Amino acid sequence: MSIKSFSAKIFAKYIAKQTRKWSANPKETQLKVFKYLIKNARITSFGKDHKFDKIKSYSDFAKHVPVRDYEALKNYVEEVVNGKPDILWPGLPEYFAKTSGTTSGAKYIPITSESMPMHVNAARDAILHYIAESGNSNFVDGKMIFLQGSPKLQVKNGIKTGRLSGIVAHYVPSYLQKNRLPSWETNCIEDWESKVDAIVSETLPEDMSVISGIPPWVQMYFEKLQAKTEKEIGDIFPNFNLFIYGGVNYEPYRKKFENLIGRKIDSIELYPASEGFFAFQDSQREKGMLLLLNSGIFYEFIKADEFFNENPQRLTIGEVKTGVNYVMIISTTAGLWAYNVGDTVMFTSIKPHRVVVTGRIKHFISAFGEHVIGKEVEEALASTASQFKAQVSEFTVAPQINPETGLPYHEWFIEFDSQPENLEAFANAIDKELQKQNSYYKDLITGKILKTLEIKVIPQGGFNAYMKSKGKLGGQNKLPRLSNDRSIADALNKLDF
Template sequence: MSIKSFSAKLFAKYIVSKTQKWSSEPEETQQKVFEYLIKSASQTRFGKDHDFKNISTYQDFAKRVPIRDYEELKSYVDEVVAGEKDILWPGKPQYFAKTSGTTSGAKYIPITAESMPMHTSAARDAILHYIAETDNRSFVDKKMIFLQGSPELQEQNGIQTGRLSGIVAHYVPGYLQKNRMPSWETNCIEDWETKVEAIVAETTKEDMSVISGIPSWVQMYFERLTAKTGKKVGELFPNFNLFIYGGVNYEPYRKKFENLIGRKVDSIELYPASEGFFAFQDSQNEKGMLLLLNSGIFYEFIKADTFFNENSDRLTIGQVEVGVNYVMIISTTAGLWAYNVGDTIMFTSTKPYRVVVSGRIKHFISAFGEHVIGKEVEEALASTATSFNVQVSEFTVAPQINPTEGLPYHEWFIEFDKEPEDINAFAKAIDGALQKQNSYYKDLITGKVLETLKINVVSKGGFNQYMKSKGKLGGQNKLPRLANDRKIADALNEFGF
């Protein structure tokens, strides 16, 4: 047993004990975070505009601070970007995490000296919880790879700016630097396909034990490894036993990954975002990820089916229920206040509070009142693919409101690694699985308002071609699972898929 392995076990035990303490006192933990946030920001521009000095309760806060998304908070963010201080949080941010926006162009998410440590400690703690539960720690002495964006940063009025994963790359602890891959030079390559080829060249002869990244892009890495070596990933890396991922649901990829690897490996799910690190999988035996209530983030929740109603109820952690779809609202030490991240979550447990990401509040299909969400389409596809012994590479769903003939329907675009023998039977089975989850959708099918979903088979590599055409190949970019419009669907049809 190495010193590093022994130390990891001791540190894991310590971190788990700390987690158990705050997670057993959820409301008290969140109250402390709330009080700290209000006190710290009372003299900022935002704090003065919203009368923070007279906020003593959450009810005071909810009356004074409305729910906002990035576009609605942008006037404040623009001042921060321009170099002004004490706007959303005391002083200036350490970094801006730059992401691609929708209606506002590039988004600049502030990361402060108070919020930055949470982005790194949460990922570390996820691994330590895994070590504490499984006692598997041999990987700490072997090579690890993190597929991420370029760590090269630009300066914006004295503030370092780049992708979140690139910023976090600067904080990999010294004891992991020797084991970390790819090399700094390779990590700085901007073109994703060139970067993957360089990573493959660097890693084929290494003793890889941990691989981390967004599943869709790790899949590309695995496929390139197999194409180059003619070996399964698990054969090439016999000590590879832990996959760490975030960004999208792994379940639609799991069977494909097990085929590429040649065996099952343990996995840890993370829930990071530019706005904060919200949750991580703390147990291999429980469903969901532990919501981080002590990480400088105060959470509010609004039921997703009432979110667009005027004066929807804003709930705190003690008021939520298991199995309800909520929009997650955050206030943070980065100066985001009652901020709509855009994600919807469901609680799988309240002792402790664990969540699954159910989708995006803007990514749903309700063209006919069906309220279909990401979690439902992912679970319907995953269960059907298993029963049909089918392997799915990627997919997205959109409504077809004006078909050339017949009733409207949901149009699925699926790229298969292993296609079903009968595509119509496969579509019918997915439709049935979706009806079981969503009573609104079932009523529309049985009421002859919609007909059974239809599948368009996307040619091999088609989704990557589409993402490349949009300048979104690789890194932290993700293909939306579903949309209430046909922007992606029509673009895919233009590709001839």
């Protein structure tokens, strides 16, 4: 056993012990975070506007600070983007994590000197908990690869700006630098396919022990390795035994991964976002991810089926129950206040508090990490229909993760009143419009993770037949425009039109 491996075991035991302390006292842990947030933000514009000086309890906070999404917080964020200090959090943020997919284009999520270490430490602690539970630390001596965005950052009014994964790349601990792949130069390659080719060349001769990334990206990497060597991944990297992932549900990919690797391996699920690192899988034996209650984030929860009520009840960590679908609301050391990240979660345990991500409060597609929302597909279709002089009666979209041949794609089920003459050209035009609106989707297309969308024409009256078959014809029932699974798609395919 190397010194690094031995030291990792000692440190892992210490971190696991610290985790047990705060997770065993969730209400006290969250109260401490709450007080810290309110105290430090009293001097900010947001704090003054919302009477933070009068907030003495959580009930005061809930009274003065309404739940918001990015659009509702945007006026404050724009002031920060323009370089004004003390708006949402004291001073200026260290970074902006730039994301896309909102109703007004790019989002700029602040990351402060207080919140940045939480992202780094959470990723580290996820690995340490695995070591503490399994006793396996030998992998720290092998090479580790983290498939992520380019670490090249732009500067906006003196604040560095980029994608979260690219920002985090600047914080790889020194003790991992010699083990870490790909090289800085390769990581900066913008074209994803060229980047993966370079990563394949760099990693083939190495002793890879840990591979991390969003499943569809890693699958592409594995397939390129296999195509080049005609070997299973487990034979190429005999010491590869740990896969770390986040961003999308791994289950649809698990069987494919095991076939590519040639054996089952351990995995660690992470729950990171630009707004904060919320949870990680702390146990191979228990379902769910440990919610990080001591990481500068104060959590509130609203039952998903009550979220759109006029005054839904806001719950704190001591009030949640297992098996209930909640919308997660956060307040953070980055200056997000009662902020709706859009995710829904369900607690699998409350001793300690572990969650699984159940989806989004609004319909979406993110089977590959693209975060496509309803507004984007509706506008892409409307613009294209106008261009082609087509008339659309109804439509819905679902991911096709496992096609019989070729790359995955988005499958559009469209019922036309007036069908375009050239359906293939129509599909390509929609795809280009969608790429304009969603940079993640564009990356997946240009990176050849997805192919151009395909359209299946539903005969007139077909969607009504589907709704009727589900007992949802008429009334207030609406067909979801987007689904992140194929339940609707499969049901449509089974109907005899």
